[in-house]
């Protein structure tokens with residue numbers, strides 16, 4: 001079957017489906033080779049890779065749809081190489097702004113400039129992307145594979161491992177519980193992974209939890225392809241260009257500042273202006289998140 005997805009033709013029957021040994025012996029329980037928990041960029045990417053290998057896969061996502069939340073923005077050359085390997089480079093290109101350089105500034109002085117010219121993997125080292133569009137392209141890519149299914153509004157509640165399989169209990173959109181048996185369960189369920197917690201795998205190392213205001217804005221013109229890091233101890237900040245005349249702004253919260261005041265329209269306009277941006281930017285997303293950095 002030939003499918004048409006956003007200007008790209010895919011041969012659906014190029015990929016044949018192999019079923020691994022995950023039989024349940026129970027007619028009421030579904031069996032697949034792989035269950036992926038989470039339809040974020042990781043789960044959707046793995047789903048495409050497994051689809052290309054013809055492995056029957058079920059992706060289970062607790063949300064009703066893909067997220068429309070300001071999250072990851074930077075993509076390296078390895079990430080672009082994976083997009084290319086998925087055969088989705090052209091479909092994804094509109095969600096990616098290639099070849100970004102970084103300027104580190106303090107009190108108006110340029111401290112350092114990073115403008116990588118190497119293309120060791122055939123792609124620029126730093127690019128930015130629009131995560132909601134990127135995820136949509138990955139989800140569309142899954143339509144090439146009959147052996148990969150995605151279920152939204154479905155929450156992985158628990159799982160049980162035997163020597164040869166994993167029995168996964170899923171809360172379905174109607175509220176009922178369903179059991180799916182698989183050979184492999186992939187925890188692509190994000191930084192707060194419930195699978196990791198259920199397996200009692202702790203996060204190791206130390207982190208410096210900092211609260212940051214993150215704003216995605218659209219300006220009238222294409223911003224220069226330069227990320228600016230404001231090395232100002234009084235208000236650390238960063239701004240990064242993104243596709244479609246987009247610009248991400250991030251400002252660290254100072255002690256005593258509340259989320260409510262930082263998310264106000266007036267405060268956001270003032271912060272962007274102080275950092276050299278336009279007061280007339282259209283804000284499309286804003287949130288305060290806690291930054292963690294741990295290994």
Ligand SMILES: Cc1cc2nc3c(=O)[nH]c(=O)nc-3n(C[C@H](O)[C@H](O)[C@H](O)COP(=O)(O)OP(=O)(O)OC[C@H]3O[C@@H](n4cnc5c(N)ncnc54)[C@H](O)[C@@H]3O)c2cc1C
Pocket residue numbers: 037038039040041042043060061062063067070071072073074154155156157188189190191193194214287288289
């Ligand atoms: C405000 C904010 C800003 C960020 N900025 C950046 C940035 O600038 N650069 C960067 O690299 N990263 C950034 N991140 C991190 C970014 O979110 C991750 O890099 C990226 O989303 C990770 O993708 P993922 O697929 O691994 O996990 P996620 O995107 O978290 O996806 C996991 C999915 O699993 C689903 N899920 C979880 N548990 C279950 C369950 N039990 N059953 C079913 N589904 C489940 C969730 O609903 C979710 O959709 C930011 C995050 C936030 C919140």
